Structures are given as C-alpha cells and as structure tokens.
Amino acid sequence: MTAATLRSHPSRARRTGVMLRTVAALVVAAIVLFPLYWMLVVAFSPRSELFSGRLRLWPESFTTENLERVFRSFPVLTWFGNSVAIALTVSVMTVVLNLLAGYAFTHLRFRGSTAVLLLAVATITLPLQVIMVSLFRLVTSLGLYGTYWAVILPTSASAVGILLARQFLVGIPRELLEAARIDGAGHLRTFVSVVLPLSRPVIAVLFFLSLLGSWNDFAWPLIALKENRLFTLPIGLLYLQSQNGPDYGTTMAFALINVVPMVILFLVFQRWFVQGFARTGLR
Amino acid sequence: MTTTVPAGPREKVDQRPNTRAAAHTGVPSERRREALAAWVFLAPTILLLGLFVLIPLGGAVVLSFQRTNGFGDGTFIGLDNYTRLLGDPVFWRALINTIVFTVLVTPGAMALGLGAALLLNSALPARPAFRSALILPMAVSGVATALIGLLMFDENTGLIDALLRTLGLPDIDWQSNPTAAFASIVLVTLWWRVGFNMLVYLAALQGIDGTLIEAARTDGASGGQLLRYVTIPLLGAPTFFLLVVNVIYSFQVFDIVFVLTGGGPQNATTVLVTYAYDTGFVSRDQGYAAAIGMVLLLFSLFVTAVQWRTNRGRDVAG
Numbered sequence: 001m002t003a004a005t006l007r008s009h010p011s012r013a014r015r016t017g018v019m020l021r022t023v024a025a026l027v028v029a030a031i032v033l034f035p036l037y038w039m040l041v042v043a044f045s046p047r048s049e050l051f052s053g054r055l056r057l058w059p060e061s062f063t064t065e066n067l068e069r070v071f072r073s074f075p076v077l078t079w080f081g082n083s084v085a086i087a088l089t090v091s092v093m094t095v096v097l098n099l100l101a102g103y104a105f106t107h108l109r110f111r112g113s114t115a116v117l118l119l120a121v122a123t124i125t126l127p128l129q130v131i132m133v134s135l136f137r138l139v140t141s142l143g144l145y146g147t148y149w150a151v152i153l154p155t156s157a158s159a160v161g162i163l164l165a166r167q168f169l170v171g172i173p174r175e176l177l178e179a180a181r182i183d184g185a186g187h188l189r190t191f192v193s194v195v196l197p198l199s200r201p202v203i204a205v206l207f208f209l210s211l212l213g214s215w216n217d218f219a220w221p222l223i224a225l226k227e228n229r230l231f232t233l234p235i236g237l238l239y240l241q242s243q244n245g246p247d248y249g250t251t252m253a254f255a256l257i258n259v260v261p262m263v264i265l266f267l268v269f270q271r272w273f274v275q276g277f278a279r280t281g282l283r
Numbered sequence: 284m285t286t287t288v289p290a291g292p293r294e295k296v297d298q299r300p301n302t303r304a305a306a307h308t309g310v311p312s313e314r315r316r317e318a319l320a321a322w323v324f325l326a327p328t329i330l331l332l333g334l335f336v337l338i339p340l341g342g343a344v345v346l347s348f349q350r351t352n353g354f355g356d357g358t359f360i361g362l363d364n365y366t367r368l369l370g371d372p373v374f375w376r377a378l379i380n381t382i383v384f385t386v387l388v389t390p391g392a393m394a395l396g397l398g399a400a401l402l403l404n405s406a407l408p409a410r411p412a413f414r415s416a417l418i419l420p421m422a423v424s425g426v427a428t429a430l431i432g433l434l435m436f437d438e439n440t441g442l443i444d445a446l447l448r449t450l451g452l453p454d455i456d457w458q459s460n461p462t463a464a465f466a467s468i469v470l471v472t473l474w475w476r477v478g479f480n481m482l483v484y485l486a487a488l489q490g491i492d493g494t495l496i497e498a499a500r501t502d503g504a505s506g507g508q509l510l511r512y513v514t515i516p517l518l519g520a521p522t523f524f525l526l527v528v529n530v531i532y533s534f535q536v537f538d539i540v541f542v543l544t545g546g547g548p549q550n551a552t553t554v555l556v557t558y559a560y561d562t563g564f565v566s567r568d569q570g571y572a573a574a575i576g577m578v579l580l581l582f583s584l585f586v587t588a589v590q591w592r593t594n595r596g597r598d599v600a601g
Contacts, residue, residue, distance in 0.1 A: 014406075021407050028399060029416040035431045035474065036419065038442060042434060050440055097331070100324040110318035116325060123336045125587045127535045129556045130576040133563040134342030135335065157331035187320035216424035218538045219556075223564060234426040238542060241430060248434050255427040266422035267415060274414075274482060 039259070043067065043252040050248055066253035070240070076257060078229055079236040083258075086151055086221075086232060087214040093156040094210040095203055102165025103191055107177055117166075120159045128220060136223055150224035151232070155214060161206050168202035169195065204272050208265070215262055233258040343580075346573035357570050364574035374575065376550050377558040380465070384554060385533035387469050388476065393525050395473065396480025397518075401510070403481070404488040414485070418478035425475070425538025432471035432543050461551030464544050468552055472539055476532070480525055487521040488514070527590050534582050555579055 042050060046063045049056075070076055104110070105117055128135070135154060136145070144150040172195065180190045196203075218234045225231055231239060237258055241251050266273065347364055349357030368374050399417055403410055420428065435442050436457040444454045457467045491514070499513050537556045540546060546553035546561070555575060563572030 018406050018408075021402060021405055025402055025407060025413045028402070029413055032420065032474065032478075033416050035435060036423070038434065039427075039431050097328045101328045104321040104324040108317050108321035108324070109314070110321040113321070116329065120328065120332060122587075123332055125531060125583050126336060126340065127531070127556075127579055127583055129535055129537065129559060130580045130583070131336065131339040131343045132559070133569045133572045133576065134346050135339040136563075137346075137569070138335070138339050138342060153331060154335035157328050157335065159332070162328070187317070187324075191324075212422065216426075218425050218541075219560075234424050234538075237424075237426050237430065241542075246437065246440070248437075248440070251430055252434065255430055259423050259427050262422045262424075263419065266419070270415060270418075274418075274486070 036259075039252045039255060042248050043256050045249060047247070047249050066249040067256075069250055070254045070257070074236065074240055074254070075229060076236070076254065079231050079233050080257065082148070082230055083215060083232040086148055087211050089148075089152050090156050090214040091207050091210040093152070094158055094161050095206045097157060098161035098165040098206055099169075099196070099199060099203070100191070101162045102169045103195055105162070105166050106169040107172070107174065107195075108187065117162075120162055124159045124163075132219070132223060139224060145224065146226040146230065148230065151217075151221050154224075155217065155220060158210065161210065164206060165199075165202055168199065172198055201272070201275075204269070205275065208269050208273055212262055212266070343573045343576055346570050347577050349570040349573075351567075351569040360570070364571050365577075367571065368574055368578070373550055373553065373558060377553045377555050377575075378578070380552060381534060381536075381554045383465070384469065384472075384536060385530055388472050388533050388536075389526065389529040391469070391473055392476045392480045392529055393522070395477045396482075396525070397484050399477065399481040400484035400488055401514075403485055418482055420475050421478045421482075423475070426542050428471060428475050429539045429542035432467065432474075432539070436467045436471075436543075458544070459548055461548055464548060464552050468540055468543055471543060472536065475539070476529070480529070483521050483525055484518065487518055491517050523590075523593065527586060530586050531583060534579055534586075 041059050043066055044062050044064065045059045046061060046065065049060055101120070105113060139145050139150045139154070144153070176198075177190055177194060180194045181187075185193065215232075216234065217232070218238075221232050221235050222238070225235060228239070237251070237254055240254050244250050346357065348359055348361060350360045350363070351357040403413055403417070407413065423431075438444065438454070438456055438458050441457065443457070447454060455463050457463045495513060495517075496509065499509055504512070535556055536554055537560070540552055540554055540557050541560070544552040546557045555578060559572045559575040559579070562568050562575060
C-alpha cells in the first residue's frame, strides 16, 4: 500500500527516505547475521588461524578438519538421533494432546470446563525452574531418570499449545460437527474425520513450535539425562565444550550440526511460524 | 479457511430423522455422553499436567520447608531455608542480578524490536529477506547462542576485542571484569530475543487499518506525529503481551548465563535460576534450592496477577 503511494508521488525526498531505510536495514541485518557467519568461518578454519588474535573477517584457508574431528571423537550421530527421536515424539504428543483438549474446550459441553481450562492456563506462567528440583525427585522415584521418557513426558503437555488449538478450533462451524454427529459419528470419529483434516494449519504451527522448542531445550534435558549415549545435541555441545576448552573450531563445527537443521526448517516454514506468533501475540 | 460442508452426509441425515430422537432417549443421555467424551479427550493432558506440573509444585512447596541430605528424604525445618536466604549474600546478588537483567533486557528488546518492525513495515525493497534475517537467531539453541557469544567476547581470541584493537581502542575484559561480563550477557540475550519482539510488533503493525494512517497523513501529520499519536497508541495490546513475556523470560534466564559465564566472575552474573541449579544439583542442597524456586514463583505470580487485573480492566473498558 505504501509502495503504491510511493509510486504515485515520486518525489526526491521519498526516494532518499527509502534509500536511507534500506541502508539502515542492511546494517541491522549485517549485525544480526554476522555472529552466524562467524560461526561458519570458525568451524571451517584451521586451528592455527584462530589464535592469531588479528582481526580477519574471512577465512584465509578452508578446512573440514574440525568437522572430521567432531565426528571422530564424539558420538555425534547418536546424539543427533536422540535429538530427532525426542523432538519428534514430543511434537507428535503435543499436537495430539493439544488438539484433543482444544476440541473438548471448544465443541463439547461439560461441567467444570472453565475450571479445567483456567488450571491448565495457570501452568503456563509457572516456570520449570520453580519445580525443577522436585520434578527431578519425582522423575527419579518413577524410575524414569536417565531415560528418554524423563525428557519427553514432562515437556509434552504444553498449555500454550492448548490456547493456540482452542483459538483455531473455535473457528470450525458448529453445524459441520453437528452434521457429522447426526450422521451417527461418535465424538472420536467426528474428531478424526472432520476436525483433524480441517486443522492442518494449526497442526503445522503447533508441530513446528514444539519441534523447535524441544530441539533447542537445554535446562531440563541437562537435569534429566545422565548417560553420554542418551544426550541430545545441546547437552552434547556443552559436554564437548567442557572437554575441549577453548577449541572454538571444534565447538563451532558441532554447533553447526545443532543449528543448521532448525535454521533450514525455520526458513522453509517461516510463513506458518510468523502466523503462529501473530496469533499468540495479538490474541 | 475452507468451510466446505460435505453434502453427502447431510442428505443422508434427512433420510433418517429418528437417529436424533433415539439418542435422546438412550440410557447414557446425549449430554452425559458428550461430557464423558470431553473428559476422555482431556484425560491425557490432565494426567501429564497433574503429574509433571501440579504434583511437583506441591512437592516444591513442601521441599522448601525441609533440610535435605543429598537426594534422600528431608527433615522438616520450618522457615529455616527462608531465613537463611535473607542472610545469604549470593542469593541477594542473584536476586539483584535477575532484576537488573530484566530491567535492561525487557525495554531493550522491546524498543529494538519496535524499531526494527517500524523499519520493516515501511516502504523498503526485499522486506521478506530482511525479516528472515532478523528473526533467524530465534532458530538457534540457547547453548549454541551462548557459545557463539563466547566466541565473540573471548578476552584472548574474541572478535570484538580484535575489532577494538584495530580501531586503536583498549581491550575490554569481557570475562574477568564483572560489569563487562554482565554486559556481554545482556548483549547476547538481545541478539537472541529482538527477533521475537520484532515479529509480534510487525504482525500488529500490519493489522493496523491503512486508511487510518492515510487519513492522518492527509491531515498533515508528520512522520513523528504519526508514530506518536496514531501508531503507538494502537500497539497497546502487543506491547503489554511482550512486557509480560519478556519479564517472565528474564526471570527464568538460564542457558545463556550457564554457558556464557557460568555465573562468574565472582557471582557477578549469577541469577536466581543458575543459583538454584547450582544449589540443587551441584551442592545438592535441594530444600534450599526449592526455597530459591519459591522466590521465582512469587515473581511469576506477581506478574500474572498484574496481567490478570489489567486484562480484566481492559475487558470492562472495552
């Protein structure tokens, strides 16, 4: 709209304005992107160059030795597999639980609906850190400590997702569900064959948000996992860093393995992601 | 959204008008079946939230009144953990650091986010590319963010000090100087968080009715007046949302501090959560760690209460 106005009044001042803003945006983007660029440079630079202490903004020589060393010295593929397994399980569980709950809150009448919703929403503002010690004790006494489930189960019930699902499902017309019901479909059948197919956009948003959150989660997996072979990538990254000290080449090579998959997914699914945040932000 | 009504089932329904009546006379009435279905659908969520949130919350309250020995059972000691907090200089340091962090990061991330959103909402070539660039740090894990921060701020090999040297400026001891270490945490956090704030503001700006802006412009409003009297008053809801989200995030900050400085030097960057973690899982004083958690809980409850009141106020006003 502003672009159209701009074209109809091609004044010199406006054009200067656009140019100034473009320069400003370029500077901001450069500042934001530079650390990521630098991570790449360091990951592919030989060790000797990093300790020179001189300012150099591009690699003088390219090497994959850091990446090779990471794969040789650490069970990176296992950690990667753990991260994938945990993140996928958490995301699938979150989506299913959130949609079921959202459907119950929007299209089923039952006593105590408001009370249960309020209780669920109240858990959003409760930081994990408040309960981390007693949650650890509980998980231990359930015999889950040091297993995948110790990470998966406590992170799967997300009340934020319930709100998102609820907001979306409210938009499904009641008549549509009633039609299915009158046709003899039970509640579960209605949910599976009517609600789920219509919910693709919110499923995508919930799945992606949950995947990103679980993939990058640190505090709780750090507490809940003990064995090296069950580590997720962020925990492995910290472990590697504590083993290697200030060897940034190796650390950054490994950081790339943690960062690149989500950056790619993020760029691909950005539209949905942006919409999802727009909804939570504006309510 | 597609709202196509499947025609087939409808027609079928019309041919069998008694199904509905039959359901009403059935032994478990329609209403009861609906309620039962609702509880079945909610059961997994209630079970997980109850087991892994509400029970540990109760456990944390109880634990905060206990002295624990390692991970074994505790003994009840009343308010001792809380009185110990009052006389614990590290706790006060962590509390003050948490508050200072919140006071710097919340307005900082919001102002930078608003600025970036206004910039990207104006006439500008390649806006989607700029938006992607600015929100990209959101995809990076906290640990990787902190390690990249370490790479930039390292006193010996870091790029920022190399840049300062090249410009003929003195080095900054990012790791051994308390103030500089704190500043590095704030800067890294801003890098990580600004994109989110921008995204929320950008969504809000794009929801503003364009005719409103045009009307003000034809009335001769300058850019500054437009911002001050039209745009900013319309951003009340997202501003409030971001305020709450940023404050709650700041109370909980962990990854960045834990990996970037580990709370050092000399507790200069210790925050409530890293202190609770060290107390609970390193020195294994779990009752005391739970008491620190209760302080965090009080903060969160306070923020929630403010949000609740303000929201209700807005409902009444609207």
